[in-house]
Amino acid sequence: MTGSTEQQPARRSDATRATILDAARARFAADGYEKATIRAIARDAEIDPSMVMRYYGNKAGLFAAAVSIDPRLPALSFDQREEIGRTLVRHFLALWEENGELTALLRVGATDPEVAERTQSVLQDQLIPLARRVGPEPEQAPVRAALCASTVLGLALTRYVLRFPASVALGREEIVEWLGPTIQRYLTAPTP
Amino acid sequence: MTGSTEQQPARRSDATRATILDAARARFAADGYEKATIRAIARDAEIDPSMVMRYYGNKAGLFAAAVSIDPRLPALSFDQREEIGRTLVRHFLALWEENGELTALLRVGATDPEVAERTQSVLQDQLIPLARRVGPEPEQAPVRAALCASTVLGLALTRYVLRFPASVALGREEIVEWLGPTIQRYLTAPTP
DNA sequence: TACTGTTGCCAACAGTCGTTGGCCAACATG
DNA sequence: CATGTTGGCCAACGACTGTTGGCAACAGTA
Known part of the structure; x- marks a missing residue:
């Protein structure tokens, strides 16, 4: 074989x-x-x-x-727990700007349910285990992962698909500083 | 006339x-x-x-x-400055679930540049003045508005367009509690 | 009653799409 | 050299699209 x-x-x-x-x-x-x-x-x-x-x-x-990608997130070591948010945002930005396939995937997923589901499963497969490892209340992992997905995809939508000028103009590190703490809170903060 | x-x-x-x-x-x-x-x-x-x-x-x-909508946000009074985030999220959720036109607008905007620009201008016209009134550094208003738009549209994308199960399953007040503070920070926190 | 404008359906047009099969030249192999 | 295989183009098919014009039924009015 x-x-x-x-x-x-x-x-x-x-x-x-x-x-x-x-x-x-x-x-x-x-x-x-x-x-x-x-x-x-x-x-x-x-x-x-x-x-x-x-x-x-x-x-x-x-x-x-x-578009046959598997956006594998690099394994995050445990000792950087307070920086997961920023690290994650950085990884996603790099991933998205390296290959345009992700923009295609998002654009097509907006109309094609099959592609939408594939996008979902890929994202969830990556984020749910991470949320489970890093956050409190493991049974809340799917919710936390969905919030992170929504954050990242929201940025990708306004920046790479709809191309809002103010979103396009943002520098990568600016984005990291704004979105990083958001992701961090979604992953690690106690349920509000 | x-x-x-x-x-x-x-x-x-x-x-x-x-x-x-x-x-x-x-x-x-x-x-x-x-x-x-x-x-x-x-x-x-x-x-x-x-x-x-x-x-x-x-x-x-x-x-x-x-789809000829003008999603006018209700005027927010100044005395609820600490609650703008939550209030805004609540308004957007109500807006989106009342009329399906917004989902159509987002789905079509994913492929049609003209619709994308219209979506952008509507959102920015609403959010930029708000960010200018409520946040520090008025010249940063476009950036803050773009971040808010990205947050709200990210949720709309995963919940109403791509229909991620975990995002669909969220209750409205749950969303308000998670996204509200995010929006609040984007609007009012000092530039990181 | 006769006349005019509205509402609706039908049949067809031109264009574009994904897709197919046949044909020819370049190559590889004996 | 002769042979089979591969890479490429051309022309066409059937299906579907947005769009158009003509024709019948009806409403209201004089």
């Missing part, structure tokens, strides 16, 4: 495949699922639309291949 | 017009702009698609007519 990271034989079309994937990511992030047409993606990649079908089966397959 | 609330002569088709508008609101809120087809809306309203065109010109006109 070979693992899921199996070595495929290098194909001659790998460059084309990568170009398509890049164009797809950009289009999905900018336009959402419906408005990002296969024809437009193919035009960006300077290639025929039928190639997209050949390599990725159909539009859903292309989307799945384009 | 008659105001914009001019009395139109009561038309025989007013009932039909209202039915169309209701169906449109529901569809736009549930599916977004592209997936909410005129045919589907007409089917919900039990009417011919061509009627939608006659009464509202085109799809964009229908959308404009369906």
Whole structure:
């Protein structure tokens, strides 16, 4: 049994495949699922639309291949308990600005229930265990995780999707200083 | 000069017009702009698609007519300065649950830049003056308003659009107790 | 009564979408 | 060299979209 990271034989079309994937990511992030047409993606990649079908089966397959991320949060050591809020915000900002896939995921999730659920499960899988480890009242972990998700996604929404000028203009460390204590409170403060 | 609330002569088709508008609101809120087809809306309203065109010109006109809200925040008196956060959250929750138009606005704004900008201007027009009146450093008002918008929209996103179970399950007063102090800090705390 | 404007439905248009199958050149392999 | 395989393009299909024009039924008015 070979693992899921199996070595495929290098194909001659790998460059084309990568170009398509890049164009797809950009289009999905900018336009959402419906408005990002296969024809437009193919035009960006300077290639025929039928190639997209050949390599990725159909539009859903292309989307799945384009945004197949698992935003794994780095393991947080216990000794920095008073800084978890800020650290978390920093990690999320880095994650979001490294790859535009997350913006695509959020934009598409706004209309597609399936993508919405995937986004939810990914976030919850990361945040609930963290909330359980770090906060009081372990049975409250889902609520605390949801509040953190709402905080982070709210920023991503106004900054990367809706592009509110005042939100875009904020510096990364400014955001950390504002949102960090909020996350910290959601995770560690006693239930109000 | 008659105001914009001019009395139109009561038309025989007013009932039909209202039915169309209701169906449109529901569809736009549930599916977004592209997936909410005129045919589907007409089917919900039990009417011919061509009627939608006659009464509202085109799809964009229908959308404009369906979601033409001005979410005016009630004037907050000065003497409750320590409770602005909670009061604001309560108002937003009430606003959002009264009319589904806001969910439609958010879902469509995720893909349509024009709608996104309208959402932004409405929110900023409400929040910036408030932040200027209530917080220190008036020139920081846009930043504080953006943070509040991000908080509120983040909750709306996870609760009404993406429907994260843990976010949906929260009671209104629970939300007020969690988000209220956050908003309060964004508005009134000194710049970190 | 006859006439005019409104309300509604039906059928069809043009355009775009995702998707398919066939064809040709470049390559790889014997 | 001959062979099969791969990468790529082209033209087209069927489905669906927003949108339009014409036609029948009805209301109100003179």
